[in-house]
Amino acid sequence: MSQRFAIVTVTAIGQKLAQQIAAVWPQPVTIYAPAKIAAPTTQSIARGTFTTVVQDLFKQVDCLICIMASGIVVRTLAPVIEDKTTDPAVLVLDERGQHVISLLSGHVGGANQWTTELATLLAAEPVVTTATDTEQVQALDLLMKQLNGWYPEFKRNTKWINGLLAAGQPVALYIEPYLRTYVDQLHGFTVVADWHELPSDTPTVIISDRTVFPKRAQTVQLIPRCNVFGIGCRKNVTIAQAQQAWLEFCQQQNLAWQSIIQIASIDKKAHEPALHYLAATFNCDLTFYTAAELTAAAEHYPQSAFVKKTVGVGNVAAASAEVASGQQTITPRFASQEMTFALARLKQLEK
Missing domain, CATH: 3.30.420.180 (CobE/GbiG C-terminal domain)
Incomplete structure (x- = not known):
């Protein structure tokens, strides 16, 4: 599925970086800049409309790349931020392209992945502060995204399981063998080959499209849409x-x-x-x-x-x-x- 990308910049130097990104990014990117500096291929932002334009883009795109101070981005987007399950990815870069910051919607929105990819293309430093990423463990909501899946009580269970993983606490996991090909890595989980051997006293994640599992406390079933x-x-x-x-x-x-x-x-x-x-x-x-x-x-x-x-x-x-x-x-x-x-x-x- 094609995704929508937009870059917003506020300086001439930032616009040059935006054009550099658009030239190497694998999908089409639209660049926005103030009218006084906008190049012919850039969408111009009229004087006095910056906040409205950026907030509208936030509601329309899958990934919003902002080449400006992170404080400007936070203050501009604060009124329209709603929920981590629906908000788009937001990346922030300095105008020299030395750092790429995953600011918003790191897992479900894809900001962490796009931050890494963009930093690689620019030979920049990726800045990802999500706990599961800094601890180099898999995250439950990232697994959900990879599997295009669903699990109940998304916010509560995401916070609970990811918190345990980031803290190095044991979390057992069973995944159906036929679903393993869809998942790139399971770092941090204690993978159990037979679901009958799942420990009853340990937080557990089950990845399955079946309903054969007994209901137990401390268990989350992630159901892939497969x-x-x-x-x-x-x-x-x-x-x-x-x-x-x-x-x-x-x-x-x-x-x-x-x-x-x-x-x-x-x-x-x-x-x-x-x-x-x-x-x-x-x-x-x-x-x-x-x-x-x-x-x-x-x-x-x-x-x-x-x-x-x-x-x-x-x-x-x-x-x-x-x-x-x-x-x-x-x-x-x-x-x-x-x-x-x-x-x-x-x-x-x-x-």
Whole structure:
């Protein structure tokens, strides 16, 4: 997914640095500077509008790079800062480009990562003060970002687990083997290979899209959004049928519904309210494919002559899940309530 970057500077020297950054940054960057110094390729900030422009950019971009004193940035943005889960990354540089400071939204917003990347490009000194980073341990909210995931009571659990990790206290972790490829490192955690062996008296993080784990105090389950749900159905299937079939499938597969990132089907079912209801209920994307787009994937699964005659391809659920995810399904064919379901796991996670 393309991200939006903006650089704001207040001096001519800073503008030259901004142009240097824009020339080497891997994604498009828009530069803003006061009208009296703005170059032809720079967006000019009219006299008296600096605060308004910067605050508006804060609400519009994914990363705001400020080449100026950090005090100016803090005072300007203070009224619009809301929450670490939604605020964009804010980086601050001196106009000589000697230091790159991760000022705001270090983990979830990506400021720490972009600070490191920008400092490398400029041969500058990265300044990252997040405790888990200075102690060189993984952070729970950074894991969540890498896995495009979810866990309950975000602020409380983030503060609790990250505080323990930064202090060098033991935190046990179990991650499903098939999810390990999505995570770059787990420094600071005590990784347990078998979840049955997790200690009952130690703070614990479980990374899984399943619901097989007993509820225990001091345990946080991080659920990655890694699964694509393929659906085939009869014409005019009801919402009640969809609800019941979904419940049966999740119970059969011990599936955490929060792990679904996308629902996929054939375009001939695009008018079915039940499919739109499921996507809206579980806050996931809904994608439809033509029979031609599904044909090659359908060859990997049992096909129905009736379904092929009706919609043009002999398997809808599994073929849709495979096309959407880029990988073959991980569950057998499931049929209930005049619906068929299949699950596939994303090859790469969206972040």
